[in-house]
Amino acid sequence: MDCIQNQYKFIVHELITVVIKRGRGPLRILHTADWHLGKHLEGWSRYEEQKEFVEEIIEIADDNKVDMVLICGDIFDTTNPPAEAEQLFFQAMDYLSKGGERVICLISGNHDSPNRLMAPGPLASRQGIFIMDEPRGDRYKLDDDRVLNRGQGYIELEINGEGVVLTALPYPSESRLNQVFSWTGDDRAVQESYSRRVGQIFSHLEQYYRENTINIAMSHLFVAGGQTTRSERPIQVGGSLTVLPEHLPEKSQYTALGHLHRYQIASSARRAYYSGSPLQYSLSEKDHKKCVNLVELHPGEEARIEQVELTTKKPIEVWEAEGVEEAIKMVEANKDRSVWAYLYINVDKTLLQSEIKKIKEIKKDILCINPITPEEKYEWETIKMPDEDLDIMELFKEYYRKTKKVEPDDDIIRMFSSIVNDTREKGEHDETAAS
Amino acid sequence: MDCIQNQYKFIVHELITVVIKRGRGPLRILHTADWHLGKHLEGWSRYEEQKEFVEEIIEIADDNKVDMVLICGDIFDTTNPPAEAEQLFFQAMDYLSKGGERVICLISGNHDSPNRLMAPGPLASRQGIFIMDEPRGDRYKLDDDRVLNRGQGYIELEINGEGVVLTALPYPSESRLNQVFSWTGDDRAVQESYSRRVGQIFSHLEQYYRENTINIAMSHLFVAGGQTTRSERPIQVGGSLTVLPEHLPEKSQYTALGHLHRYQIASSARRAYYSGSPLQYSLSEKDHKKCVNLVELHPGEEARIEQVELTTKKPIEVWEAEGVEEAIKMVEANKDRSVWAYLYINVDKTLLQSEIKKIKEIKKDILCINPITPEEKYEWETIKMPDEDLDIMELFKEYYRKTKKVEPDDDIIRMFSSIVNDTREKGEHDETAAS
Structure with missing residues (x-):
């Protein structure tokens, strides 16, 4: 009798669990990054386009009943x-x-x-808008009712009756890693590579994940092997500021990343994704489809991920013309299209000011008018089809080869790398001091 | 019988009115201005002192059960x-x-x-923090529940069951008056004097006042006759950007003003007050007591105004010494006091670098060490006892007299005035363009 009763109890419990789970529905996340508000392209403001993508993202969030939005860094284009x-x-x-109503982190x-x-x-x-990790006061009521727990690098929320643990690592510059994350451990650890230290932080934060919560992570960094474009300000020099996939969060069900402007999977094994930027921000992004990621999550289950494409209201294009006459015809034919155009004209002689003026009169917002002489043809090919993996170190090597006619040796490369890193660290310090 | 009943009714109604009025208690306002966050004094940050006065103002607001705080402009020291x-x-x-909980405007x-x-x-x-007049979106719930009505230049709130109408005019620069307040009327009106136009805006806004509401106003401007110091950036040139008391709000029970750093009554007839800045921001403010104003208001009644003095944690002082030896003794004797000191030393010869170094070693945060030779004695007297009403036009006239040995004629004065105004307007435009 007791046995049957227990069996019933078990079945009822299971049913309730299923019903609750169904009832709760998944947690719906919208993942975006690299908004670069305030950014210009060749001196032209992208403000109107930025207003448009903001509108579109709001619409997507509303249409898909998104519960939580993650914005993974480079929200502004400049520190000021x-x-x-x-x-x-x-x-x-x-x-x-x-x-x-809707949580934003x-x-x-x-x-x-x-x-x-x-x-x-x-x-x-x-x-419910959490800027991780802003310094918080301890007076009056903290945060809003959805916050169950909060500390450096993590927040635990209750959304639709479900526990959600988000760990967050804002862009970890070398100097920030040393200053802010001094709890990563002993001197030896600090001496270890950037990637390993980032990995230690993620491991440390993963202690906040629990079995019955939805466990996610967000960061802004360059995962080794990622495809770059020309509009991310490079944070890696000679690979020293890249993070290996194995150092990404291990137990996170979905890791939302920012930095690279192209949508891509940073690591399948670690379930880490770049959403990419919502706008084409440089010539090298001219053929990119832009998107946000929609993610559906239940505790302990695999994430369902969907890319939602954003409409490109004003794409970047490259126009190539044989001679001025063809260029003018080309601009005339395209003058009413909403595009950012780089115009390259194959010429035998340099362009006249009057010719440039005429073209600009036809289409005011043309970005660049570049004459290409036969000798410049080679350079132009590299512009047109930019090697997207070329980093500053590669550019230096190429420059060295061209000017010195030999390969740079290891000492030279090390020296260059340390100069670049020093300059960057100094830049960061100056900003901190100026703030 | 009916008559007696009516009499009773009347008495009961009167009693209820009195009880409700008593029950409601007055509206308690704290009026402050000119925080100048980010300001430096001779290159020294005032950040720590600013943190302290913020703490003190919060304490005063709490202790006095303040319902509403008015901060009348120059909240930051720079546009960036x-x-x-x-x-x-x-x-x-x-x-x-x-x-x-507490309303801030x-x-x-x-x-x-x-x-x-x-x-x-x-x-x-x-x-409940209202930055007048920020552009507002029209989606979702607007503002918070206390807002009954809101439009350009005014807000109507319900605080403790009492209706409060606040009219607000942010610093009205010449260009802003023309751009934003184009509703002031026809071309002729625009041609009229600055003061009159400001008066028109206040008159226009007073339509929102009602008999049964508490009616107040706030602005940031220079009321003619006000006592200046050297740390307000002058907004008046040759008097063209001053506002006559008769153009201040007529029906406001209390008009809270910012701009002048010294506490003062701008106009008794118009019940307009400057709270002054919470810190001594320049040498010319060295003897000022700093305060905030506490104001108690009932509809239709006279305001009860109380000055609450702020503690001066680090006052500005001028030290004058006869010779280097006395100066060193003086600095030694005062080295542990928390003061910003301008040190003037009467000398026959110039100071040695070693002497300056020695003094600075004794008191690191000494602001200036100025040797005064007998010839400089006159200039020094004007520094020590600054003419607080001297505006840029007066300074120009004095300079002209000194260098040209004649009085500047009207044409010269007009030209100088228009150059200064143009430069300022340009500065404003640049800022607008840069933003």
């Missing part, structure tokens, strides 16, 4: 963004959060000033 | 404040608003970038 970009940011946050990238980005944190966190 | 200043601002807003001054200040408006207004 124009007021217009800040206005767009705050308006976007307010609309995207539906006035506080964001981190700084290598373009952002972490301090400036985190400044509005106290106000933002009260309506 | 450092991240540190922004962090202090947001933290202050969060604490001062008690996480959304703020406006931009001539030092602020209106666009940058208003950027976080969408988030801020949801927790």
Whole structure:
């Protein structure tokens, strides 16, 4: 009798579990990154396009009943963004959060000033917008009711009755790794490679994951093997600031990344994805489809990931013409299309100012008008089909080969690498000091 | 019988009115201005002192059960404040608003970038922090529940069951008056004097006042006759950007002003007050007591105004010594006092680098060490006792007299005035363009 009763109890319990699970539905996440608010292209503002993609992302979030938005760094293009970009940011946050209903988590990238980005944190966190990791005061009510727990690098939330643990690592510059993450351990550890140290941080943060919670991670970094474009400011020199896939979070069900502007899987084994930027930000991105990632999650289950393509309102194009006459015809034919055009004209002699003026009169927002003489043909080919994996070190080697007619030796390469790194670290310090 | 009943009814109604009025208690306002977050003094940061006055103002607001805080412009010292200043601002807003409980209204001054200040408006207004007049979206719930009505230049709130109408005019620069307040009327009106146009705006806004509401106003401007110091960036040239008391709001029960750093009554007849800045920001403010104003208001009644003095944690002082030896003794005797000291030393010969070094070693944060030769004695007297009403036009006239040995004629004065105004307008435009 007891046995039968227990069996019933078990069945009822199982049924309830299933019903609750079904009832809860999945957690729906929208993953985006690299908004670069305030960015220009050849001196032209992208503000109008940025307003448009913000609108589109809000629409996608609404249509897909998104519960949580992750914005993985490089939200602004500079550490000191124009007021217009800040206005767009705050308006976007307010609309995207539906006035506080939908949770947003964001981190700084290598373009952002972490301090400036985190400044509005106290106000933002009260309506479910969490700038990881802003310094928090300890007065009055902290955050909003959905926050169960919070500390450096992680937040635990309750969304639709489901526990969600998000670990977050804002862009870890060399100097930031040393300053902020001093808890990574002993001197020896600090001496170890960048990638290993990043891995240690992720491992440390994974302690907050639990079996019955949805476990996710977000960061802004360059995963070794990723496909770059020309508009990410390189954070790796000679590979020293790349992170190996094996050092990405191990137990995260979905790791949302920012930095690379092209949508890509950073590591299948580690379930790590780049959403890419929402706009084509440089010539080398001219054929990229842009998207956001929609992710559906249940505790302990595999994530369902869907790419949602964004409409490209004003794509980047390269136009190549044989001679000025053809160029003018080409511009005339395309003058009403909404495109950012780089115009290259094969010529025997240099272009006249009057010819340039005439072309610009036909299409005011043409980006560049470049004459190409037969001798420049080779260079032009490299521009047209940029080697997207070329990093600053490769460019240096190529330059060295061309000018010195020999390969640079190891000493030279090491010296160059250390100069570049020093300059960058100094730049970061200057920004910190200036802030 | 009916008559007696009616009499009773009347008495009961009167009693209820009295009880409700008593029950409601007054509206308690804290009025402050000119925080100048991010400001330096002779290259020294005032950040620590600014953190302290923010703390003190929060304490005063808490102790006095303040319902509403008015911050009347020049919240930041520059249009592009450092991240540190922004962090202090947001933290202050969060604490001062008690996480959304207490209403805060703020406006931009001539030092602020209106666009940058208003950027976080969408988030801020949801927790009762109103940056007048930030552009507002029309999606989702607007503002918070206390807002009954809102439009350009005014907001109507319900606080403790009492209706409060606040009209607000952020710093009205010449160009802003023309751009934003184009509704002031016809071309002729625009040609009229600055003061009259400001008066027209206030008159226009007063239509929102009602008999049964508490009616107040806030602005950032220079009221003719006000006592200046050397740390307000002058907004008046030859008097053209001053506002006559008769053009201040007529029906406001209390008009809270910012711009002048010294506490003062701008106009008794118009019930307009400057709270002054919370810190001594320049040498000419060295003897100022700093304060905030506490104001108690009932509809239709006279305001009860109380100055609450702020503690001066690090006052500005001028030390004058006869010779280097006395100077060293003086610095030695005062080395542990928390003061910003300008040291003037009467000398016959110039100071040696070694002497300057010695003094600085005794007191690191000494602001200036100035030797005064007998010939410089006259200039020094003017520094020590600055003529606080001297504006840029007066300085120009004095300079002209000294160098040309004649009085400048009207043409010269007009030309100088227009150059100064043009430069300022250009500065504003550049900022707008840059933003």
